[in-house]
Amino acid sequence: MGVYEQLKERGLIAQATDEEKIRNLLNNEKTTFYIGFDPTADSLHVGHFIPIMVASHLQRAGHRPIMLFGGGTGMVGDPSGKTDMRKMLTKEEIAHNISCFQKQMSHLIDFSDGKAIMANNADWLANLNYIDFIRDIGVCFSVNRMLAAECYKQRLERGLSFFEMNYMIMQSYDFLELFRRYGCRLELGGDDQWSNIIGGVELIRRKENAEAYGLTVSLLTNSEGKKMGKTEKGAVWLDPEKTSPFEFYQYWRNVGDADVVRCLKILTFVPMDQIAQFEKLEGQQLNEAKELLAFEVTRQIHGQQEAEKARDAARAIFSKGIDSENMPSTEISSEDLANGEVGILDLLVKTKLAPSKSEAKRLVQQGGIVVDGKKIDDIGATLQEKNFEKDGQKYVVIKKGKKVFLKVILK
Incomplete structure (x- = not known):
């Protein structure tokens, strides 16, 4: 089974610009692809983890990921999925957040021996000449089509600034720049990035007369379609100082019965035949699956030792032994x-x-x-x-x- 079919089987793929060509590219060739992360906070959160998992699957299949941090796009802020304009961050805040992202990412993706690349789009966006940019790149975009895009359409009633409208053009230009620098032919992103990804695919076609592709990955939602990764304290962060390994473990240990199998598929490398054994179970029979999910996700983020500590503390609490050493x-x-x-x-x-x-x-x-x-x-x-x-x-x-x-x- 090719890596594309593996991603499909796990439910990781949402949309593809050209499924047959992407399938052939990923199953039969070696390619460079990228995922972008805007530094809106000083830590990645679990919502970022699904595209990172897709990148890990593709890297294991021999493809090269570019993990792109938005030192430039972060100065504007993506309006996708937001009812109001994002808070504008200072250059110092963005630089700090990127350094935190880079440290976390280094533990999640293999960057040894040129197997992956970290990049910052401020390298090409920060010093652009605006007149030259809109003459060269802006002319390729139709305002009518941009306003029809879901990421902008939902904002029109509340007010969409021209400042934010630049975001799609900037993200599309990222794809073009990475194509030119590294031969990057595929962009991955959350399903809410579809319009921005198509913009980059079309820009490469117009400016380079070349084919590039886009693939969106499933968002982290529960069986009712609601976003996961939130607690009473806020987001579930990958930074152990913001969400402790024990709290992180407990979040996954306590997912709903209807969500545990899907989470095992999209958030772990547990073999599919092993996951299939849990699909017909219900109630307390699913506790083993939930413990496996919690341990595997915690291990990937925080390492084997912290995962074992969190599991042992959770088991002690569950058995009324109350091991306080590793709890929050x-x-x-x-x-x-x-x-x-x-x-x-x-x-x-x-x-x-x-x-x-x-x-x-x-x-x-x-x-x-x-x-x-x-x-x-x-x-x-x-x-x-x-x-x-x-x-x-x-x-x-x-x-x-x-x-x-x-x-x-x-x-």
């Missing part, structure tokens, strides 16, 4: 205690387990808070300093609901 933790100081004690409502707010006292009160009244294995049902309950003392350390373990555990350390 936060610190409070003795100054947070008044007369040597702290109210449970104050503690939940201080540790961000509840956004407000009213929400903390609701959690306690509904029986959703357990401290060191004891359910707290009194909103006036307090914890004294002695409650934190255990084995020469000072901490308590708070459980919120069925799945959220937090080690609160008293300093």
Whole structure:
């Protein structure tokens, strides 16, 4: 089975500009392809991970990925999927975010011996002469067609600035530049990038009289079509300082029954015949599949050791053994205690387990808070300093609901 069929079988491919030619290119030739990442934050998140997985599959098949960071396009911001204009980042913020992306990417893609390339589109976008650029490149784009594109159409009612309209042209120019520099013939992106990718394919045809192709990958959604990768705290990040390996593991361990098989297909390299064994299972029978999913994704992002720690801690919690060593933790100081004690409502707010006292009160009244294995049902309950003392350390373990555990350390 060729790599294109493998990607299809796993449900990773959404749209292709010319399926037969792309299939032949990927199955029978060696090619260079690229994926772009705009540095909108200081970490990649799980939404980025699907195109990275596709890149890994293709690299294993002998193709060369270019991981392109948007030092130039990040100055504008992609309007795709946004109801309002993105926050404009400074050059310093963009440079910092790219350095974080590069560090993370180096662990996810094999860059040894020229097997992959890291690039920054600021190298060719930052110093363009605007008049020359719109005469050479802008003339190739129809405003009517651009406004009909989904990425712009949904913004027209709220207001679309000319500033943002430049984004499609810039991304298309990236493809042309990478074609000229590296012979790049294929662009990958999320399914929301379809219009921008087509723009690059057509620009190469017009400027170079050459064929190039576009392939979009499936977005990370659940069985109801809703985007995955969000928690109460926000995005699920690949940076262990923003989402700990334990929290990361727990996110995947707790996916819905209807989503675990699909996630195994698109987010891991687990063989398809092994995944097929889980497709007819239901309920608790799927726990093995969920544990496999959580371990494999955590291993790929954080390494074998961190994955084993997260798995062992999760198993201990599940079996009521409560291994606090590797669970998420936060610190409070003795100054947070008044007369040597702290109210449970104050503690939940201080540790961000509840956004407000009213929400903390609701959690306690509904029986959703357990401290060191004891359910707290009194909103006036307090914890004294002695409650934190255990084995020469000072901490308590708070459980919120069925799945959220937090080690609160008293300093």
